[in-house]
Amino acid sequence: MPLIEELPVSQTIKASHGWAYIPDTGPIAAQQPGTRDRKRVAAGAARTAATSSAKREKATSQRLESLNKENYRDGVSIPIPPSNREKGKGRKETSNVKRILGYQRTFAHYLADVEANNPGELHYKLPNAPTAMGPPRTPALARGESSQRKASTDTNASRKRSGARRSIADDSSRPTTPIETPRRGTKRGRQSSRSQSISNFETEARPAGAVVKKEEQAVSEEKDTAMTDVSSIQTGNAAPPPSQSSPDAFNERESKASYPLEWDTDPLLSSYPSDVPSMPTDRIMQILISEQPLTYTAARARPLDEDKRPPPRRFCGICGYWGKVKCKKCEEWTCGLMECWRTHEGTCPMANAY
Amino acid sequence: MARAQRPVSRSATDIPQNTFMLDNGAFTIKAGFAPTENVSNAENLQSCEVIPNHIVRSRERKTYVAAQSDKITQWSEAVFRRPIENGQLVSWEAEKEIWENSLFDPKTASKKALVQDPADTTLVFAESPNTIPTLQKNADEIIMEEWGFGGYMRVAGPSLNAYNDLHPVFEDAGAPKAQSSLANLPMECLLVIDSGYSCTTVTPCFQGQPMQRAIRRLDIGGKHLTNLLKETISIRHFDLHQDTKIVNDIKEDVAFVSRDPKADLEAVWKGNKAKHYPPSAGTADIDGRPTELRIDYVLPDGVNLTRGYSRPHDSSKEAERKRKLALSQPETNEIVMTLGNERFVTPEVLFNPADIGSKQPGLADCVIQSLAKLPPLVQATMVANTIVVGGNANIPGFVERLQNELRARVKVEWPVRVRKMEDPITSTWLGGARLACNHRDILQKHAVTKAQYDENGSSWLARHFATAH
Numbered sequence: 168m169p170l171i172e173e174l175p176v177s178q179t180i181k182a183s184h185g186w187a188y189i190p191d192t193g194p195i196a197a198q199q200p201g202t203r204d205r206k207r208v209a210a211g212a213a214r215t216a217a218t219s220s221a222k223r224e225k226a227t228s229q230r231l232e233s234l235n236k237e238n239y240r241d242g243v244s245i246p247i248p249p250s251n252r253e254k255g256k257g258r259k260e261t262s263n264v265k266r267i268l269g270y271q272r273t274f275a276h277y278l279a280d281v282e283a284n285n286p287g288e289l290h291y292k293l294p295n296a297p298t299a300m301g302p303p304r305t306p307a308l309a310r311g312e313s314s315q316r317k318a319s320t321d322t323n324a325s326r327k328r329s330g331a332r333r334s335i336a337d338d339s340s341r342p343t344t345p346i347e348t349p350r351r352g353t354k355r356g357r358q359s360s361r362s363q364s365i366s367n368f369e370t371e372a373r374p375a376g377a378v379v380k381k382e383e384q385a386v387s388e389e390k391d392t393a394m395t396d397v398s399s400i401q402t403g404n405a406a407p408p409p410s411q412s413s414p415d416a417f418n419e420r421e422s423k424a425s426y427p428l429e430w431d432t433d434p435l436l437s438s439y440p441s442d443v444p445s446m447p448t449d450r451i452m453q454i455l456i457s458e459q460p461l462t463y464t465a466a467r468a469r470p471l472d473e474d475k476r477p478p479p480r481r482f483c484g485i486c487g488y489w490g491k492v493k494c495k496k497c498e499e500w501t502c503g504l505m506e507c508w509r510t511h512e513g514t515c516p517m518a519n520a521y
Numbered sequence: 522m523a524r525a526q527r528p529v530s531r532s533a534t535d536i537p538q539n540t541f542m543l544d545n546g547a548f549t550i551k552a553g554f555a556p557t558e559n560v561s562n563a564e565n566l567q568s569c570e571v572i573p574n575h576i577v578r579s580r581e582r583k584t585y586v587a588a589q590s591d592k593i594t595q596w597s598e599a600v601f602r603r604p605i606e607n608g609q610l611v612s613w614e615a616e617k618e619i620w621e622n623s624l625f626d627p628k629t630a631s632k633k634a635l636v637q638d639p640a641d642t643t644l645v646f647a648e649s650p651n652t653i654p655t656l657q658k659n660a661d662e663i664i665m666e667e668w669g670f671g672g673y674m675r676v677a678g679p680s681l682n683a684y685n686d687l688h689p690v691f692e693d694a695g696a697p698k699a700q701s702s703l704a705n706l707p708m709e710c711l712l713v714i715d716s717g718y719s720c721t722t723v724t725p726c727f728q729g730q731p732m733q734r735a736i737r738r739l740d741i742g743g744k745h746l747t748n749l750l751k752e753t754i755s756i757r758h759f760d761l762h763q764d765t766k767i768v769n770d771i772k773e774d775v776a777f778v779s780r781d782p783k784a785d786l787e788a789v790w791k792g793n794k795a796k797h798y799p800p801s802a803g804t805a806d807i808d809g810r811p812t813e814l815r816i817d818y819v820l821p822d823g824v825n826l827t828r829g830y831s832r833p834h835d836s837s838k839e840a841e842r843k844r845k846l847a848l849s850q851p852e853t854n855e856i857v858m859t860l861g862n863e864r865f866v867t868p869e870v871l872f873n874p875a876d877i878g879s880k881q882p883g884l885a886d887c888v889i890q891s892l893a894k895l896p897p898l899v900q901a902t903m904v905a906n907t908i909v910v911g912g913n914a915n916i917p918g919f920v921e922r923l924q925n926e927l928r929a930r931v932k933v934e935w936p937v938r939v940r941k942m943e944d945p946i947t948s949t950w951l952g953g954a955r956l957a958c959n960h961r962d963i964l965q966k967h968a969v970t971k972a973q974y975d976e977n978g979s980s981w982l983a984r985h986f987a988t989a990h
């Protein structure tokens with residue numbers, strides 16, 4: 168007596184039958200008549216998914232290898248023709264030269280050497296893994312950055328930064344906080360609105376870059392006359408009289424505003440001229456120029472992430488138009504024209520000749 | 522920024538005045554002496570000799586070195602040996618032979634490229650970026666010890682392009698001419714896309730120096746395009762697997778990059794004969810009439826015809842009748858094939874390597890990857906100052922298509938300008954020649970003399986070239 172289970176099914180089950188469609192699960196499906204097609208389909212799908220992808224991958228890699236070939240025949244060697252020119256000026260080959268000339272190595276050897284010397288790098292790995300400190304490879308950058316951090320603690324920039332982070336209850340820092348954070352806010356807003364692919368530099372160099380940006384903010388803010396008084400507050404014990412006017416003026420402005428002042432700094436309102444990215448300092452540019460070159464494998468372009476890749480385009484194997492129809496046996500695409508299809512049938516490698 | 526451990530005084534060891542610029546490419550070598558005074562580009566280029574960088578053995582079992590291969594008439598079944606594999610100079614045995622033949626032997630070298638006295642010449646040697654360090658060391662040792670150049674500088678090829686006169690290339694025709702002082706400075710921000718035989722490299726340069734962390738390489742170059750075209754033609758028309766040079770000629774003659782490949786593919790599909798699809802705007806006639814994209818290519822047979830040529834395909838009924846007639850007569854010894862979509866689908870691989878199943882990103886995405894390593898303002902400047910050099914820049918429509926693709930990927934406020942020099946193949950050589958002529962001080966700082974090499978050795982040399990100054 169086969170196992171009969173009442174399974175929750177969305178369609179109404181006719182009470183008279185006493186049987187119901189259930190999803191096939193391999194051996195159970197084999198016992199039930201009438202599910203032969205589904206079993207073949209399920210097993211076949213599993214089979215093709217496993218083997219064809221491996222076969223297809225092998226075929227593609229073979230094709231790419233063949234595209235890289237120099238000659239149609241492998242292992243063809245052309246000996247250097249013996250030259251009958253005199254070795255003028257009695258030149259003797261040094262040992263280095265003799266050794267180098269005698270190398271029979273191919274590119275594959277050198278590539279293997281490179282990959283052996285840099286075991287951490289696979290073909291498609293980022294050369295500098297983003298860490299909190301930025302790229303670890305260049306000691307110059309790390310050094311420069313740490314010295315920058317140290318230097319900045321002595322400048323107004325750091326005081327401003329720490330001022331911003333202090334709680335707003337502190338009276339002396341309040342005027343600066345709303346002024347500073349909007350600027351910073353726009354920068355962050357801009358960062359998020361930028362396209363993902365170009366924002367890598369931001370994430371990687373944020374420690375170095377952000378410090379620089381804040382320094383520049385300090386500089387630009389000092390230039391603004393209204394702000395100089397404010398900045399002088401932060402140098403510690405600013406004399407109240409020169410700074411009295413601006414905080415008052417600011418408070419006045421705040422109370423007069425008919426809309427919340429944060430709206431002024433909404434990233435949607437930033438127009439092009441003020442949206443120009445900041446000029447990187449000479450120090451950063453100097454570091455960028457003087458870095459060591461990447462290794463051969465590290466310099467290769469990485470494949471895009473899975474979701475960002477465009478769908479693969481198929482072409483007809485016979486005429487070159489878009490591939491619309493896929494041969495069931497050999498998985499070759501054809502455009503659908505009768506002549507292309509007949510040609511393919513004639514040359515299909517998996518065809519069973521009857 | 523490392524200074525040498527032992528302070529080496531430069532005054533006693535100045536490099537020789539006479540400078541020889543050598544751009545060692547995988548397909549051709551561009552070699553010649555740099556001018557001593559500032560001359561126009563056209564004049565400068567007259568001293569550049571383009572030498573094929575290969576050793577060929579023809580069907581008749583005769584071996585030709587470098588420029589001797591110009592004498593070959595029957596290119597079918599010729600076999601090539603190249604010292605540079607995948608952009609890296611691997612075989613010095615072959616390269617030495619080629620150099621001896623083309624640069625040093627008074628009997629076989631051309632006048633432009635003959636180096637009479639290496640000890641009195643400074644060599645500026647352009648290599649590809651990201652060369653394997655062992656190979657760099659080999660090159661340094663052989664160059665200094667075998668030929669004994671008086672001065673030597675090894676530099677990444679793309680950065681030399683910054684010394685070209687690029688303002689007329691980037692500015693529109695109507696713009697006022699820049700003052701002469703500006704024209705002589707190296708271009709401050711320049712993105713060089715070198716699309717050559719073995720690979721395509723994206724190199725952002727700042728003040729003439731490459732920004733190493735952002736250099737990216739795509740392993741698709743002219744070699745792969747030729748092989749792809751070979752495969753395609755061999756399936757559809759004639760088996761040309763053994764005729765690399767012939768297919769290379771076909772590629773250089775008829776391949777183009779389409780502005781709208783989908784429209785062009787519709788235009789050449791046999792199934793569309795009933796409905797007439799015009800080719801995309803870029804390939805249409807000037808007065809708007811759609812031109813026929815298909816061409817007939819006549820293959821050379823080495824006896825009567827030594828070089829193939831193409832002619833537009835005539836799809837009218839009379840031409841059909843004539844063709845059928847010609848087939849029935851065996852005496853017409855013209856081997857013709859009609860090329861349609863092969864013309865523009867082949868270079869598509871550079872923009873979409875997924876077409877052949879490769880996981881590499883397309884050229885535009887590779888540029889974006891490279892730019893992502895740079896500060897935002899530098900990114901914007903780079904994308905507005907992009908130059909394409911190398912053989913593939915000669916493919917019609919390549920530069921426009923790259924500009925369109927970059928425009929689609931980059932912020933709308935940033936201008937995108939992608940240009941090429943008049944002759945992209947000798948562009949790097951020209952930059953090096955101008956560097957040697959106009960910026961002698963930079964050359965003096967970077968180059969080393971034979972005496973310095975003898976004293977300090979090749980590891981010091983490698984460190985010296987690797988650090989910017």
